[in-house]
Amino acid sequence: MNWQGWIFMIIAWSLVGCLFFYAFYHIFSGERVRHKRTQDKREKGSKR
Amino acid sequence: MKGNNKRERWKTKIGLVLAMSGNAIGLGNFLRFPGKAAENGGGAFMIPYFIAFILMAIPLMWLEWTQGRFGGMRGHGTTPGMFQAMWKSRIAKYIGVIGIFIPTVVVVYYTYIGSWTLGYGIYSLLDLLPKVDQTALHNGMSPQEISALILKPFDDFRSGYTGIVSGEFLKVQVFTYFVFIAVLILSVWLLARGISRGIEILAKIAMPMLFVIAVILVIRVFTLGHPVSGDYGPLDGLAFLWEPKWFIERNGQQVFVLLDPKTWLEAAGQMFFTLSLGFGAIQCYASYLYQDEDVVLTGMATTSANEFAEVILGGSLAIPAAAAFFGIASAQVIASQGSFYLGFTSIPAVFGFLPAGHFLGALWFFLLFLAALTSIVAMAQPMIAFLEDEIGFTRRQAAIVLGIFWFLSSHICIYLRGGWQVMDFWAGTFGPPLLAFIEVILMMWIFGGDKIWKELHRGATLKVPRFFYYTAKYITPVFLGIILLTWFYQNIAMPIVRGSFLNVALEGVEMGWAVWTTRLFLFFLFCGLCVLVYLAWRGREVTE
Numbered sequence: 001m002n003w004q005g006w007i008f009m010i011i012a013w014s015l016v017g018c019l020f021f022y023a024f025y026h027i028f029s030g031e032r033v034r035h036k037r038t039q040d041k042r043e044k045g046s047k048r
Numbered sequence: 049m050k051g052n053n054k055r056e057r058w059k060t061k062i063g064l065v066l067a068m069s070g071n072a073i074g075l076g077n078f079l080r081f082p083g084k085a086a087e088n089g090g091g092a093f094m095i096p097y098f099i100a101f102i103l104m105a106i107p108l109m110w111l112e113w114t115q116g117r118f119g120g121m122r123g124h125g126t127t128p129g130m131f132q133a134m135w136k137s138r139i140a141k142y143i144g145v146i147g148i149f150i151p152t153v154v155v156v157y158y159t160y161i162g163s164w165t166l167g168y169g170i171y172s173l174l175d176l177l178p179k180v181d182q183t184a185l186h187n188g189m190s191p192q193e194i195s196a197l198i199l200k201p202f203d204d205f206r207s208g209y210t211g212i213v214s215g216e217f218l219k220v221q222v223f224t225y226f227v228f229i230a231v232l233i234l235s236v237w238l239l240a241r242g243i244s245r246g247i248e249i250l251a252k253i254a255m256p257m258l259f260v261i262a263v264i265l266v267i268r269v270f271t272l273g274h275p276v277s278g279d280y281g282p283l284d285g286l287a288f289l290w291e292p293k294w295f296i297e298r299n300g301q302q303v304f305v306l307l308d309p310k311t312w313l314e315a316a317g318q319m320f321f322t323l324s325l326g327f328g329a330i331q332c333y334a335s336y337l338y339q340d341e342d343v344v345l346t347g348m349a350t351t352s353a354n355e356f357a358e359v360i361l362g363g364s365l366a367i368p369a370a371a372a373f374f375g376i377a378s379a380q381v382i383a384s385q386g387s388f389y390l391g392f393t394s395i396p397a398v399f400g401f402l403p404a405g406h407f408l409g410a411l412w413f414f415l416l417f418l419a420a421l422t423s424i425v426a427m428a429q430p431m432i433a434f435l436e437d438e439i440g441f442t443r444r445q446a447a448i449v450l451g452i453f454w455f456l457s458s459h460i461c462i463y464l465r466g467g468w469q470v471m472d473f474w475a476g477t478f479g480p481p482l483l484a485f486i487e488v489i490l491m492m493w494i495f496g497g498d499k500i501w502k503e504l505h506r507g508a509t510l511k512v513p514r515f516f517y518y519t520a521k522y523i524t525p526v527f528l529g530i531i532l533l534t535w536f537y538q539n540i541a542m543p544i545v546r547g548s549f550l551n552v553a554l555e556g557v558e559m560g561w562a563v564w565t566t567r568l569f570l571f572f573l574f575c576g577l578c579v580l581v582y583l584a585w586r587g588r589e590v591t592e
Contacts, residue, residue: 001287008091009290015098016355023349030345030509031061 055120055437058336059244061346067251068350069357070422071329073258075161076321077358078416079387082289082367086383088314089305091292096306096315101355104527105319107520108484109351110512111491112325113343114504116334125335125433127328127483128581134495141585145577146483147328148430152577153475153570154327155427156454157461157468159235160228162420164210167227168392169413172399172406178205180400185373187277191381194374199382202393216465216562225462232455235424239432240447243336247425254418255353261415262361268408269365272372275401280375285368288376309534316531317477322358323351324426326480326487332430340507348510365412366390369398391416428454438584457573460566466557470566473555478535485528492521 001009058064085093119130127147131140171177178201185198195203211218238246274281295302298310305311320326334343370390371379382394395412399405428450435446461468491500501517543549553559 001283002291005091005287005291008094008292009286012094012098012290012359016352016359019348020352020356023345023352026345026509027061027065027349030342034061 055123055125056243056336057338059248061341063244063248063252064333064337064341065346065349065353066255067247067422067426068330068333068346069353070251070255070419071333071426072322072324072350072354072423073255073357074158074322074324074419074423075165075387075391075416076318077354077362078262078365078419079362079391080321081318081358081362082365083383083387083390084314084318085289085363086367086380088311089293089296090288091290092294092305093311093315094290096312097318100312100316100319100527103519103523104316105323105325106351107516107524108325108488109323109330109347110344110504110516111487111500111520112330113334113347114500115487115491116331117337117339117341117343117506118503119331120335120337121339123437125332125437126430127331127487128434128584129438130331130335131490132585135490140490141581142578143486145574145581146479146486147331148434149574149577150326150475150479150483151328151332151427151430153471153479153573155424155431156457157471158420158427159232159424159454160458160461160468162417162424163228163231164224164392165413165416165420166231167209167224168396169410169417170227172396172409172413175406177396177400177406177409178202180397182401185276185401187279189375189378191374191378194378195381198374199393199397202397203389206388206392211462213465216560218463218465220462228458228462229455231421231424232451232458235421235428236447236451236454238425239428239450240444242443247429250425251422254422258415258418258422259357259361261411261418262357262365265408265411265415266361266364268402269369269372272369272402274372276373277375280371282368282372284376285371285379286364288371288379289363289367313531313534316481316527320480320484321476323354324423326482326484327427328430328483329426332433333426335433342508342510343504343506344508344510344512366395370394373398373401434580439580457569460569464562464566465560466553466555466563467566469557470553470555470563471570474567474570478539481528481531481535485525485532488520488525488528492525497521 058067085097115130115134119125119127119133122129122133124130124133126144128141128144131144131147134140168177180198180201185194189197209221209224211220211224238250240246241249270282272282294305296305296308297303298308324330337343367379367383367390370382374382374394382390385393396409399409399412402408431450432443432446435441435449436443439446441449461471491497497517497520504512539554540549543552543554551559553563555563557563
């Protein structure tokens with residue numbers, strides 16, 4: 001593959017890869033926060 | 049709304065993202081994309097591809113998610129109800145019929161095509177596909193020799209499997225028919241189980257499996273080395289796909305790829321097809337969201353998952369595998385023969401040369417089957433939602449009624465020559481840009497861009513750059529308008545001028561009564577759906 005091919009491929013893969021990891025990082029971190037909140041609520045409930 | 053006030057909801061956010069990704073990821077990611085990219089300038093094609101992605105696909109995707117959630121909160125899972133809720137005009141709901149017509153037609157032929165992948169997977173697993181002559185392949189074979197000596201048995205097998213033309217009919221194997229019935233029953237069963245117990249569970253199992261299988265196959269393809277000759281290997285396939293070709297041949301003339309309208313149309317068409325935009329399916333899935341669910345982030349996650357599967361995984365499978373065994377010249381010929389030739393003829397032949405090739409072939413077809421199945425249920429869901437929300441059926445009744453219609457109408461695709469091609473032309477090629485154009489005008493201009501913008505950001509953790517507001521309001525409709533006008537010019541105006549409009553089928557198949565029968569079926573289906581909408585709203589208008 002010539003250098004132009006490598007550049008096009010790397011740019012396209014990076015754009016798609018970054019978008020993918022950025023979106024899923026936020027999804028999973030949001031889910032973790034939500035899960036933790038639910039657990040905290042449950043713990044508070046059981047203490048009462 | 050006639051249905052139950054308590055609409056079903058997605059159980060988890062990850063389930064929703066995977067189901068939406070399953071809706072988008074289909075055969076197009078693994079078969080259509082590499083072929084289109086290779087045909088339209090390789091790396092150079094990625095420029096219009098990403099411009100279409102930013103200016104058209106991303107704004108449309110967010111608009112469809114927003115419209116879906118907006119409609120779902122008012123008890124509507126399909127576009128007739130959503131359009132009516134956004135535009136208080138009597139005709140709004142009838143225009144919205146396009147949004148149930150498209151997925152209902154697509155699901156009829158897509159299920160049949162999707163069933164081929166399962167049938168091929170079974171044949172491959174049992175090692176019943178044609179055998180390749182290991183000694184026949186050698187360095188320096190011309191594409192014609194490869195087609196005649198290596199690929200022909202697989203092509204003949206495909207013709208036998210998918211139906212041999214006999215007049216206006218197709219002669220189909222009993223096995224093909226039974227596999228189709230099995231896929232149909234499986235799909236109806238999943239739909240009858242509902243959103244969280246059927247579609248969401250399927251997505252949670254199928255999507256991770258799909259990604260794992262795709263990664264295994266990509267690794268296998270890139271460890272092929274130079275199986276036939278030191279002159280070519282899988283990296284040459286990547287070169288074929290990614291090296292920009294600024295000048296390509298079209299109709300015997302050399303054209304600059306970025307100034308050729310066909311390249312832009314192909315890039316935009318691929319965007320619609322791959323992201324399932326303008327199919328009415330995204331709105332339907334989004335209608336099962338909670339009011340404050342983040343559509344900005346989840347929409348972006350599903351889009352990125354689809355692009356990951358297409359650009360990274362889809363581009364690294366079929367073409368590099370074909371190039372490694374048959375060389376660049378033959379890979380070019382294979383890519384130009386279309387998606388089915390690439391997926392059902394060349395890939396089984398490639399795997400035929402490898403140890404445990406039948407197992408790898410089965411993995412390949414199972415990957416395609418998972419991609420197809422998740423898209424099938426997504427395309428069927430709008431009709432289920434329409435019957436539930438607007439007609440008042442229970443989910444089980446809706447699944448049974450749709451299943452019967454699905455079974456009967458599929459026979460047009462199975463037994464009539466050109467049946468599925470006619471359906472694909474109207475519902476899969478012409479319909480989506482039309483529906484998308486209507487949607488964007490309705491939301492940004494009739495309902496109001498500012499209201500939509502506010503609705504989009506409800507519950508959002510990220511703020512969408514204002515650039516997309518202006519893009520959705522001005523650029524996207526112009527982009528879509530140009531696509532539709534060009535389509536009209538190429539397919540309607542030019543054939544009328546040439547005098548071939550009634551003699552040559554627009555759908556790319558030979559004209560005959562089978563083509564007219566399918567067209568009539570589509571016409572009556574559309575009219576029937578309009579009548580259903582009329583009946584569903586009649587009582588409501590009186591009470592309102």
